[in-house]
Amino acid sequence: MDLNKIAEKIKAGLRAKEVIIVVGSMEVFYEGRASSTLGAGERLLIIKEDGSVLVHRPRGYEPVNWQPPDSKIEVGVDEGRLVVEARRVRPREVLKAVFTDVKAVLSFKLHDEAEFAMYATEEDMKRAILMEPTLIEDGFKPMESERRAGDSGFIDIFGVDREGNLVVVEIKRRNATSEDIRQLLRYVESVERELGRRPRAIIAAPGVQRSAMRELASHRVEFRCVTPRRCAEILKRGQGLERFL
């Protein structure tokens, strides 16, 4: 298939808002927030219906070059080479692929309106703890979630322990950082100002960054190991039960 035919096929795909795949030998140039060059090699160029562009090498999960949605795409033939340019304005960026050889061109209208559902977000972890408060400790009683803490933000879970002490719980789905500890302490102080009693501070997360350990200890913040994984299981179990209710 000659280059002009290929260019026409790509243009037709663009007009029809299809997903276009070009396989072949190309050089790639990017200029924008940074700039990069990539010498000749065989790769995949993918143009999506929304104007996203991806260049994938034969190895590695990440694209070597790309352009986000809404890029303007131009296709042409110049000195016997197929040239695909994707431009966007803010920020001003250009991605240019120059093909010296094309092994294949595919273009498909893809219909995909399905919903993507991801489990065990931080929100899910909160639901799991509310459903199973022993994740924090025996006798813990959640009272409020997303309680306003003055102008410091929102407390993930606010409750009392078995001895009636107030408890502020901060949830993270990743290892807690010193910034997270500081945030939790701001909540503690806000509650103390408001209610006149200093609450216990508990961070519920899969772990604590080494660099945050000192801050944790020195401010008497307690740590509970709670992983998104385990929370997802608890929620799944809960959903299983719901079916019988």
Place this chain on the structure above:
Amino acid sequence: MDLNKIAEKIKAGLRAKEVIIVVGSMEVFYEGRASSTLGAGERLLIIKEDGSVLVHRPRGYEPVNWQPPDSKIEVGVDEGRLVVEARRVRPREVLKAVFTDVKAVLSFKLHDEAEFAMYATEEDMKRAILMEPTLIEDGFKPMESERRAGDSGFIDIFGVDREGNLVVVEIKRRNATSEDIRQLLRYVESVERELGRRPRAIIAAPGVQRSAMRELASHRVEFRCVTPRRCAEILKRGQGLERFL
């Protein structure tokens, strides 16, 4: 083409370490660090020679599901549906794509050994400043780069100004945050402890986040606007000169 033929073609591609593209209607399930499901829809499944797997919807720059390199891939036909599973062990994760319809299967051995060159990283910015110290100010003399600052980390550039004052320069290729300012101040204090003289603190970046401005002013940290773009130009100029030396 029947499903068994398609499965065979994919298996052959896997054996030959080719890059495989399957276009068709599929459901996708992921279970691992998190878990997700994606209902039926037409998408792209890409398997690379190193065992990376990508699922791309017709819109958006990012894959909706993926598996990093070194995943073990199994292909089979089950109840009239093509099933592709990619597993990895650490962490334990499974990505499963179940096709109800296949529009196309491509498999290519791609040869790509070209070098990828990215310009104006933070490292490049440092080289540009060392090459052209007036980017910081007239009379600035860099003395060391990557100088150890006690246990606080490494100072990007350590030097003296025209009046003999010590200068600590912190470089960022993006707008400076308050965390960056704090880091710089830790260096300042480390130098003061070590040498008994308090150095000037300069942050060299394209800008400063609004929220970091107060910290900048109150701690007398100075700001110099230095962009990756401009640094790339300086390096390019420098390389041009090198050719004549």
Place this chain on the structure above:
DNA sequence: CCTTCCGTTAGGCTC
């Protein structure tokens, strides 16, 4: 519109 924060972050580098 801007800023801030999260991600199955990935990937690189140091200890």
Place this chain on the structure above:
DNA sequence: GAGCCTAGCGGAAGG
């Protein structure tokens, strides 16, 4: 191998 930081981060949520 584990911890830590950067990214052309992208994307979402909040102001």
